Amino acid sequence: MAKLYDRDINRRLIERILxxxxxxxxxxxxxxxxxxxAIKQVxxxxxxxxxxxxxxxxxxxxxxxxEEQWEIGRxxxxxxxxxxxxxxxxxxxxxxxxxxxxxxxEDTFNNLPLRVILLGSSQLLIQKGxxxxxxxxxxxxxxxxxxxxxxxDYFGWDLDTYIxxxxxxxxxxxxxxxxxxxxxxxxxxxxxxxxxxxxxxTRVDKPALLRRLFYLGCEYSGQVLSYQKMLGQLQEAGSTxxxxxxxxxxxGAGFVTGLGKFSGQAVRxxxxxxxxQVFKDFNHFGFVIYIEKNPVVPYHFQSSPSGQxxxxxxxxx
Ligand SMILES: Nc1ncnc2c1ncn2[C@@H]1O[C@H](COP(=O)(O)OP(=O)(O)O)[C@@H](O)[C@H]1O
Ligand SMILES: [Mg+2]
Numbered sequence: 001m002a003k004l005y006d007r008d009i010n011r012r013l014i015e016r017i018l019x020x021x022x023x024x025x026x027x028x029x030x031x032x033x034x035x036x037x038a039i040k041q042v043x044x045x046x047x048x049x050x051x052x053x054x055x056x057x058x059x060x061x062x063x064x065x066x067e068e069q070w071e072i073g074r075x076x077x078x079x080x081x082x083x084x085x086x087x088x089x090x091x092x093x094x095x096x097x098x099x100x101x102x103x104x105x106e107d108t109f110n111n112l113p114l115r116v117i118l119l120g121s122s123q124l125l126i127q128k129g130x131x132x133x134x135x136x137x138x139x140x141x142x143x144x145x146x147x148x149x150x151x152x153d154y155f156g157w158d159l160d161t162y163i164x165x166x167x168x169x170x171x172x173x174x175x176x177x178x179x180x181x182x183x184x185x186x187x188x189x190x191x192x193x194x195x196x197x198x199x200x201x202t203r204v205d206k207p208a209l210l211r212r213l214f215y216l217g218c219e220y221s222g223q224v225l226s227y228q229k230m231l232g233q234l235q236e237a238g239s240t241x242x243x244x245x246x247x248x249x250x251x252g253a254g255f256v257t258g259l260g261k262f263s264g265q266a267v268r269x270x271x272x273x274x275x276x277q278v279f280k281d282f283n284h285f286g287f288v289i290y291i292e293k294n295p296v297v298p299y300h301f302q303s304s305p306s307g308q309x310x311x312x313x314x315x316x317x
Pocket of ligand 1: 003004005006007030031032033034035036037038121168169170171
């Protein structure tokens with residue numbers, strides 16, 4: 001396995017960990033952008049004992065589990081005068097924020113030098129927990145989709161390839177097999193995020209509407225569409241308020257967002273129709289839909305003119 005890329009967030013994490021214990025650090029961002037990888041790289045690099053606990057499998061990941069893991073972290077901190085405790089996928093533990101707050105405050109009271117880092121992939125749930133219980137006691141570090149310069153450095157991609165396929169590093173090795181790549185994006189990213197992170201964890205009364213809104217967002221990316229028009233397109237009963245809320249959920253997952261019109265007057269901003277925008281470089285969501293609808297290979301690949309190994313992909317109808 002090639003050496004992993006050393007992202008800027010790794011440096012930021014290390015700086016924060018090595019500072020004196022002050023706030024809980026929260027690393028959040030969409031699925032599959034490399035949060036778990038980053039923290040594991042960092043734990044290897046720093047010279048401090050650590051305990052990594054993941055709530056990835058939600059069974060039995062409850063308050064008791066959280067306390068047990070915390071206790072392991074505490075022991076390490078006592079033995080070594082400092083330690084790092086990491087909880088991955090923290091949003092999967094119900095009522096995590098109250099428990100974390102209580103345990104963190106106990107450590108503060110006892111002067112225990114245990115640094116705590118929380119990782120989470122559901123922005124809304126993380127934020128909910130943070131504002132409910134941990135207000136004032138944490139700092140956020142956002143792990144975003146990979147940028148062009150990161151792709152250039154690590155994968156040697158050109159801009160076209162990045163615009164088309166960029167964002168999620170785990171999908172990069174698959175781009176020479178477009179069918180596999182599409183399935184990966186569809187199953188591991190889109191479906192998993194919608195069904196696990198959004199539908200399982202947030203109350204959504206009209207899941208079908210949310211899904212359609214996502215696909216509509218991909219098709220209309222870059223265009224201004226009023227909520228009324230969206231409703232017309234979606235053939236589904238729903239109010240504009242519901243749509244606005246669902247768009248917010250999709251935005252929190254790092255998928256599609258609604259950009260309001262800019263105006264100096266807040267009132268006018270609020271009242272504007274959103275411009276739908278697939279996040280940053282996610283043309284590929286549009287690509288996925290296109291392929292789903294047109295199974296007879298609608299794309300073709302050319303070797304890039306510079307002869308680089310990554311193919312440049314062009315729309316082709
Ligand atoms: N620093 C990195 N260098 C190379 N590939 C990476 C790096 N970070 C993530 N990846 C790729 O992305 C995939 C998803 O990363 P992961 O850490 O599991 O994401 P997350 O925890 O945000 O869901 C990994 O399996 C790996 O293929
Ligand atoms: Mg992870």
